[in-house]
Amino acid sequence: EVQLVESGGGLVKRGGSLRLSCAASGFTFSTYSMTWVRQAPGKGLDWVSSISSSSTYIYYADSVKGRFTISRDNAKNSLYLQMNSLRDEDTAVYYCARLYSSASPLDYWGQGTLVTVSS
């Protein structure tokens, strides 16, 4: 069974940093691209960043470029999102999701982890 479990969310001050993790199991992690999607309270879905299976291709939304860094460790079946210089508008539930390759749909999602940025 495919499982994606996010962790690392919490309360952080404006300007602070946080590192999210996503532990994958039930599939060959090293053959899939991965994505982070976020959802602010009461709002819609917002694509954040994607990384290819071997980390060759990395993409970011303009809103997080230069502040967030996506990475993965295929030996540990884990995906990461390092978030720096956090802003109020980064407050959201962050989901990791799997996609086979670019242009593929997000076929499995984790349960999400909440990041709250406070002043």
Added chain:
Amino acid sequence: DIQMTQSPSSLSASVGDRVTITCRASQNIRSYLNWYQQKPGKAPKLLIYVASSLQSGVPSRFSGSGSGTDFTLTISSLQPEDFASYYCQQSFNTPYTFGQGTKLEIK
């Protein structure tokens, strides 16, 4: 960036109704259009990919159509468990933008 516009933003319907949600892309995305269902407090779930392919395990009352810039999600006969929010997403080009969502409520 490709903008995705869904309509309506909200919709009231009854069990057994046929419902259609539309999604328009700001440029040609061929068939790289996906639909997700999200229930409150839960992660989104993939329903339809590449515009019209039904994800494994999804009931056949869900269907998708369209190509280019105009797409539709149809639920042929609403069931109580279908009341949720629905999002389209383009996977043609980064950023892989989502529509703003359609909240389907019980009438």
